[in-house]
Amino acid sequence: MALAVGMRVLTRALLRPWARGLRVAPGRTGPAAGGGDGMRCFGSPRVLVEPDPAAGVAVVKMRNPPVNSLSLEFLTELLISLEKLENDKTFHGIILTSDCPGIFSAGLDLTEMCGRKPEHYVEYWKAVQETWLRFYLSNLVVIAAINGVSPAGGCLLSLTCDYRVLANNPKYTIGLNETLLGIVAPFWFKDTMVNTIGHRATERALQLGLLFPPAEALRVGVVDQVVPEDQVQSTARSVMAQWLAIPDHARQLTKTLMRKPTADRLLTERDADIQTFVRFICRDSVQKSLHAYLEKLKQKKG
Numbered sequence: 001m002a003l004a005v006g007m008r009v010l011t012r013a014l015l016r017p018w019a020r021g022l023r024v025a026p027g028r029t030g031p032a033a034g035g036g037d038g039m040r041c042f043g044s045p046r047v048l049v050e051p052d053p054a055a056g057v058a059v060v061k062m063r064n065p066p067v068n069s070l071s072l073e074f075l076t077e078l079l080i081s082l083e084k085l086e087n088d089k090t091f092h093g094i095i096l097t098s099d100c101p102g103i104f105s106a107g108l109d110l111t112e113m114c115g116r117k118p119e120h121y122v123e124y125w126k127a128v129q130e131t132w133l134r135f136y137l138s139n140l141v142v143i144a145a146i147n148g149v150s151p152a153g154g155c156l157l158s159l160t161c162d163y164r165v166l167a168n169n170p171k172y173t174i175g176l177n178e179t180l181l182g183i184v185a186p187f188w189f190k191d192t193m194v195n196t197i198g199h200r201a202t203e204r205a206l207q208l209g210l211l212f213p214p215a216e217a218l219r220v221g222v223v224d225q226v227v228p229e230d231q232v233q234s235t236a237r238s239v240m241a242q243w244l245a246i247p248d249h250a251r252q253l254t255k256t257l258m259r260k261p262t263a264d265r266l267l268t269e270r271d272a273d274i275q276t277f278v279r280f281i282c283r284d285s286v287q288k289s290l291h292a293y294l295e296k297l298k299q300k301k302g
């Protein structure tokens with residue numbers, strides 16, 4: 001039932017004008033294309049997929065410049081790429097990384113949550129929920145190669161992965177900083193963080209909107225490994241090999257066992273969660289905070 005709802009959201013998204021023609025955008029043969037067996041890079045305008053069929057792995061590169069903000073279009077393209085890889089028996093694992101220098105993802109796209117109509121907020125929030133559910137419950141091994149800053153929704157996306165490797169650069173902070181924007185991380189953001197670093201550490205991190213630099217992120221457990229910047233991709237590959245050495249069915253069932261109760265909570269409260277989001281985001285005070293935050297970002301330059 002829940003899956004059917006998810007499929008409807010995805011199908012509706014695919015029917016949108018901007019989503020047409022996204023299914024395959026054939027490109028150059030990937031550098032990681034498994035010894036020239038002819039499998040090409042594919043993807044969409046904002047998501048580049050570099051397949052390595054010999055290894056059973058695809059590198060999914062987010063490229064929604066300037067900051068990989070998670071807009072509706074971008075989320076839809078990510079979902080399409082994920083679905084395509086999941087439906088292709090060649091692939092057992094994905095490395096999720098960024099093609100935007102210094103930025104993994106700036107999180108949810110603030111312009112999707114500012115000055116829009118309630119119907120838009122409904123559509124956007126459904127896509128955010130769907131992305132979280134799909135990545136969190138993916139049967140594939142998903143490893144985040146975090147090569148840039150990763151606030152809020154960017155951090156959440158990495159928390160859906162099975163393992164996080166972060167580049168050791170003090171600028172590459174990671175965390176759920178929603179309170180700094182005057183907004184609140186929904187319960188499933190919070191649950192995902194609690195499952196990763198525990199209740200007390202989450203309570204502190206979320207209330208204070210902490211963005212952890214690499215050493216702190218490792219200490220608290222937001223990431224699993226911190227490595228020199230030029231070793232992020234190779235480390236993600238070695239870790240992937242380790243995870244893929246485990247019998248797939250046993251690993252997948254264990255993942256489901258661990259994650260299903262958290263996902264079920266959102267699945268059973270999905271509509272209520274949308275209503276909560278829309279009510280919250282439509283408040284004058286919240287809109288003012290978001291506008292002010294966006295303005296601050298823009299003024300930073302000038």
Ligand SMILES: CC/C=C\C/C=C\CCC/C=C/CC(=O)SCCNC(=O)CCNC(=O)[C@H](O)C(C)(C)COP(=O)(O)OP(=O)(O)OC[C@H]1O[C@@H](n2cnc3c(N)ncnc32)[C@H](O)[C@@H]1OP(=O)(O)O
Nearest residue numbers: 069106107108109110111151152153183184277280297298
């Ligand atoms: C009871 C309540 C229950 C429920 C509540 C329900 C829901 C509410 C919760 C919703 C959850 C939200 C989670 C989020 O993800 S919110 C987004 C949080 N993101 C951030 O705080 C990051 C903001 N960005 C930055 O800090 C910097 O941009 C960054 C460090 C990423 C990069 O810095 P850099 O100097 O390289 O670039 P900038 O010049 O700052 O930015 C370039 C342009 O990009 C625009 N920008 C940046 N971030 C975003 C974004 N998240 N969305 C949209 N646009 C973004 C920025 O404004 C610049 O634009 P221009 O000036 O070039 O037009």
